[in-house]
Amino acid sequence: MVEHDMREIDVREIGDRIREMAVEVSWNLGTAERECLRRLSEEEESPLGRKILSAIVSNFEIAAAERRPLCQDTGLAVVFLEIGQNVRLVGGSLLDAVNAGVRTAYRDALLRMSVLNDPLLRANTKDNTPAIVHIEIVPGDRVRILFGAKGGGCENMSRSAMLNPSDGKRGVVEFVTRAVQEASANPCPPVVVGVGLGGTFEKAAILAKKALFRPLGKPNSQLHLADLERELLDSINRTGVGPMGMGGTRTAMAVHVEAFPCHIASLPVAVNLDCHSHRHMEAEI
Amino acid sequence: MAGKRADTADDTIRLRVPFGEEVARSLRAGQHVTLSGTAYAARDAAHKRIVEAVARRERLPVDFRDQLIYYVGPTPARPGEPIGSAGPTTSTRMDDYMEAMLELGIRATMGKGIRSRKVMELQKRYGAVYFQAIGGAGALLARHIKAAEVVAYEDLGAEALRRLELEGFPAIVAVDAHGGDAFAEGQRRYCRL
Numbered sequence: 192m193v194e195h196d197m198r199e200i201d202v203r204e205i206g207d208r209i210r211e212m213a214v215e216v217s218w219n220l221g222t223a224e225r226e227c228l229r230r231l232s233e234e235e236e237s238p239l240g241r242k243i244l245s246a247i248v249s250n251f252e253i254a255a256a257e258r259r260p261l262c263q264d265t266g267l268a269v270v271f272l273e274i275g276q277n278v279r280l281v282g283g284s285l286l287d288a289v290n291a292g293v294r295t296a297y298r299d300a301l302l303r304m305s306v307l308n309d310p311l312l313r314a315n316t317k318d319n320t321p322a323i324v325h326i327e328i329v330p331g332d333r334v335r336i337l338f339g340a341k342g343g344g345c346e347n348m349s350r351s352a353m354l355n356p357s358d359g360k361r362g363v364v365e366f367v368t369r370a371v372q373e374a375s376a377n378p379c380p381p382v383v384v385g386v387g388l389g390g391t392f393e394k395a396a397i398l399a400k401k402a403l404f405r406p407l408g409k410p411n412s413q414l415h416l417a418d419l420e421r422e423l424l425d426s427i428n429r430t431g432v433g434p435m436g437m438g439g440t441r442t443a444m445a446v447h448v449e450a451f452p453c454h455i456a457s458l459p460v461a462v463n464l465d466c467h468s469h470r471h472m473e474a475e476i
Numbered sequence: 477m478a479g480k481r482a483d484t485a486d487d488t489i490r491l492r493v494p495f496g497e498e499v500a501r502s503l504r505a506g507q508h509v510t511l512s513g514t515a516y517a518a519r520d521a522a523h524k525r526i527v528e529a530v531a532r533r534e535r536l537p538v539d540f541r542d543q544l545i546y547y548v549g550p551t552p553a554r555p556g557e558p559i560g561s562a563g564p565t566t567s568t569r570m571d572d573y574m575e576a577m578l579e580l581g582i583r584a585t586m587g588k589g590i591r592s593r594k595v596m597e598l599q600k601r602y603g604a605v606y607f608q609a610i611g612g613a614g615a616l617l618a619r620h621i622k623a624a625e626v627v628a629y630e631d632l633g634a635e636a637l638r639r640l641e642l643e644g645f646p647a648i649v650a651v652d653a654h655g656g657d658a659f660a661e662g663q664r665r666y667c668r669l
Contacts, residue, residue: 236666237666239662243610247612249616250614250615250617253615253616253619254561259560259561259614259615259618260551260560261561261615262615263550263560263561263563263565263634264549265561301551301552302551303560303634304633304634313521315632315633375659375663376588376589376590376608376659377566377568379588379611429667429669430663430667431662431663431664431667432663436662436663437608438658438659438663438666439662439666440666466611
């Protein structure tokens with residue numbers, strides 16, 4: 192491929208899409224998430240759990256009707272960019288454009304500024320930047336943007352481990368189930384559970400995060416992983432954690448597993464939790 | 477009402493805040509309440525400032541005796557409205573500040589999520605109670621906050637110390653002053669592992 196076959200994309204267009212998505216996810220919960228929460232509010236066996244779920248349903252209805260943030264934690268902006276290798280980015284710095292989109296969205300939509308300049312110095316950057324940006328170079332001439340607003344309460348309950356290969360599938364089920372059980376009420380269940388399996392230490396964590404961006408409840412295309420997702424969902428719902436941790440039979444909205452090849456000595460596993468206010472969107476340019 | 481699980485709206489206890497030790501000790505884990513009256517909003521950074529001010533023997537911006545602390549960092553208010561979305565944040569992060577706050581006289585806290593064993597013991601000793609508000613219901617819960625005013629630490633933005641006027645704010649007694657824990661009780665009932 193020679194240079195004149197490259198497709199030019201202005202980074203400001205990427206920034207604009209991010210701005211639009213950041214505003215929209217803050218007040219407009221996705222259709223799949225709404226249907227899931229409505230269904231859980233009927234399926235839940237605990238009367239208190241049903242009452243909590245019906246309040247959660249009311250909340251997303253109010254947020255949509257009044258265009259208000261679903262939650263006061265409007266999150267840290269997490270962006271996956273899949274950039275086609277035949278794309279030539281023009282118009283300035285890509286990261287600056289992403290952060291400009293986030294900054295404008297959070298200021299104009301009156302979202303909460305939840306980002307600090309340093310984990311120890313802890314001064315608020317006052318514009319919710321920088322975003323967390325993961326970039327992948329893929330075949331093609333398009334840019335795919337996955338945007339998520341990630342709350343701190345559920346992010347804090349995430350964990351990872353380097354399991355022993357002999358622990359196998361059973362070890363994975365136990366580890367993920369225990370992570371959700373010990374997180375208890377803190378990540379605002381019913382949660383969405385992203386699981387990264389394989390790769391290396393850091394690869395597993397990124398897979399777990401990216402798993403959260405899959406359309407809610409869409410199974411992994413590999414049958415053994417789709418089976419694992421069903422087994423994990425059942426096991427997590429048996430913990431009894433329930434809506435907002437007050438007991439019940441519906442603890443997770445969905446479990447998404449993403450896997451990658453790994454070393455003969457390793458079985459890395461990472462669990463990234465998202466709250467019931469599962470805010471994500473995608474766009475393609 | 478004491479000791480009874482309250483699952484229907486009819487069993488909801490209407491509470492005025494602030495309230496004293498006798499009311500706190502009368503509440504039981506699992507009871508539904510609505511809260512009306514004055515409370516204070518504070519989360520991580522405001523707690524740190526308060527505790528540091530106490531250590532330096534400085535005068536505090538408010539008298540915390542018998543007060544309810546709501547762990548919340550709201551979104552900015554729209555023009556003409558008292559507050560933005562205002563659901564609870566995770567209470568666990570304030571566990572380490574609890575003893576100092578109880579020493580200042582607070583009577584109740586409200587947030588989301590579980591509390592440490594130490595907080596449960598402290599609540600028994602001081603006669604205090606912990607409410608859970610519904611996490612992630614910030615748009616709904618904001619309707620029950622009729623006024624909000626920054627009283628200190630304005631530079632902390634969303635984390636500033638605010639005085640709130642609550643009206644019929646719904647919550648559940650999550651940890652009472654007798655060691656009752658609605659999380660543990662509820663989860664035990666439905667655990668099938």
